Amino acid sequence: MVEQVAQHAAMVVHGEAWTIKELFTLPNEYIYWSIQIVMYPFMTGLVAGAFVLSSLYHVFGVEKLKEIARFSLVFSFALLPVAMMPLMLHLQQPFRGIHVLMTPHFTSAISAFGIVFLTYASIVATEIWLVYRKYFVETAQGLMAMQNRSNIDSFRMMVFQALTLGAWDISEEAVEKDHKACKIMAGIGIPVACFLHGYAGFIFGSVKANALWMTPLMPVIFICSAVVSGVALCILTYVIVQEIRKYLARSKMARWAREADAPKAEELEAVKHTEVMISSNYLLYFMIAAMTLEILDLIFRGYTQVKSWDILREVIMERDFTKIFILQYTIGNLVPFIMMILPGRTVRRTTIATVLVLFGVFMMRYNVVIGGQAFSLSFSGFMDYHLPIIPHDLETFKEGLFGALTVIATPFILFYFINMFIPAFLKEEEKAPH
């Protein structure tokens, strides 16, 4: 027996690398759902939120949000594949991940993922296609008319020809039809986006064994914080991209900036200001909703004091106090909220606030996912999570700091490439009725 122990002393079971147990925990208890499962609701939240922001313009006709709406639509498309990424990185058998789509076991909340996700993806794709069809056709035609095309231009022509899907009609009526269809798709898209994320909340809220997760409020809380994080990220990215464009417009480094009717840096600044101000109003509304629900949940638990409250109180009020009340509620909610409601709001202040909001929503996901596993099912022990920073094997990479950073970086890389064919900023569109 002793020899056996010596032989494989290095055997570490999944979860052991980042879990520190304290007092009495059941032998099989570890923090099995780690940083990637924090990333999953965070990223789907961004997808759903970005889409909701874009729908404000497409469905409700908030004209002033036109530019940021188109931008968020394209950005939510870039975020889409990333919603799935943390799940794949988290699976112990990633190559069997496809089973979820092929053999969905419908008594499970997770089995609907494939259906909800693909429905949502096709809605976003359709909407983008409808918005950009005119641009695709015009670009393709322009490239086809071009004499002695370079290889790159030939390739672009082929891509754009494919993107038109054979619908070359860009007469007034046809474009008008596109706009109508787009409005319908956006209208369907809002409930589906909310469902995509509310359902991520349901996955947690329906785990009856977990005292912290088990609440019917969970899906609603997740939706509200999703919209908050999505809007915040869109504002932030939009400001950054506009700053880059301003720089390009001044220095005339990009191809579009050298054209005669290129937007001036001052024009860009003015557009940015209005768009950011209006979107941040919506951000405030959703922040109020999200915070109200979260506080309600906390108060309700404290007031009803069911069996699990003793251990939950110790986790919430003592062990995770800094993470919940300082990092999440104060720095992530209260400070940006005050920054945005104080008079004389500027773009810079709003931008800083959105960074804090994003951090706050991330901490909320962290506190729910990790906090829910911070105490033992026996209610007599605790588990501490230590994020693996320096990876020493595949598992500590996937479920460590670098795995999480990979997930965060991917949408921006994807956005860069998608933007080549589906430009988030279209000057032609400004003349169009849409």
Place this chain on the structure above:
Amino acid sequence: MERREFLQKCIMVVVGASVPVSALTFIDPKKVFAANPDIQWAFLVDTNKCVGCGFCVKACKTENDIPFEAHVSRTWVERYVYTKDDKRYVDSPQAALHGFIDSRIDLGRGEFKEIDPKNVGKAFFVPKLCNHCSSPACTQVCPVGATYKTDDGVVLVDRSWCIGCGYCIMACPYGARFFHPVKHVVDKCTFCYHRLSKGLDSACVNACPFKARRMGNIHDPNDPITQIIMNERVGVLKDEFGTKPQAFYIGLAQEVR
């Protein structure tokens, strides 16, 4: 439309609508034939008899190829010690694979607590394992149907189908599930299904010198285990989750969760 005619049509619609509804409840042959399957396995733990030797854990790990040095186990034994000044200590060092050979309580983080023998009030051992619930939370949440309940009441995991998402581990209120350190799929107690089907006792039942662990078929009224479950006061763990556990305990304390 005449009033009479209207009523007639209403009735027709109601009757017409109700017929297909009843016709749709088709008969599941499996349900009819398996309404009373011959075997339904249940487990009986007599906590009064357990001395915490941990032979069950050793036998289970050996029989089912769970590496000894991996800090997970399909079955484990918990030690409960109450002091006279009303403090409660619980531990299960290495799932009690080597029994309890230290009088100190394992507090985790490498800390141990020595309790003054004069201060010890009641103390007892509780063996635990998968409860093989009648309505298991784990099989409900599996997104691919890789974990399921057999007709004779045993919850199994399909190792070639499990995707390793861990949702069942989260859903189990008893902490009976874990990731197999070698196979990298979810693993759990099978009631030694391979042994049962060969007519043998499960490894832990077999190894227990004190008969603290026993197994029986609760669909057989003459089975001695069924007799005990029917005639004596037995309890189950965490019934508030509605999972209907099939591991019954004699001498359960309310602090055992």
Place this chain on the structure above:
Amino acid sequence: MYSYHRKSNVMEWKNQPAKYGVSGRERMHEYCSACHGAVVKVRTEKLHGIIPCEDCHGPAMNHPENPEKLTIDRSRELCLRCHTNLPYTTSERHRIPGINPKTHNTGAECVKCHNPHNPSLEGMK
């Protein structure tokens, strides 16, 4: 309950090989003494007679073909599973004689002095 699964998996589990042999200690004692009864008197009475042979002698499903010779666990830790003194008067453990492993012949294997098949103190080697 709860929808489908891959049916053939049930057979896969059933066909797993077993390692521990005959169930039940009475049958086990009979089974083991059929061959070993002449060499060692396998105890069936009280005291260690309640312990199944395989707990110490190791799994013996296909013995003597495979493994040909069982690996017997003679370690001190094996005995300490039951014989560590724990001051638990309300537990069955209290009825088992116990020692303090830190003071009682530290480092020595119990089987040097005690006969596991006849554990009464009169039967000491």
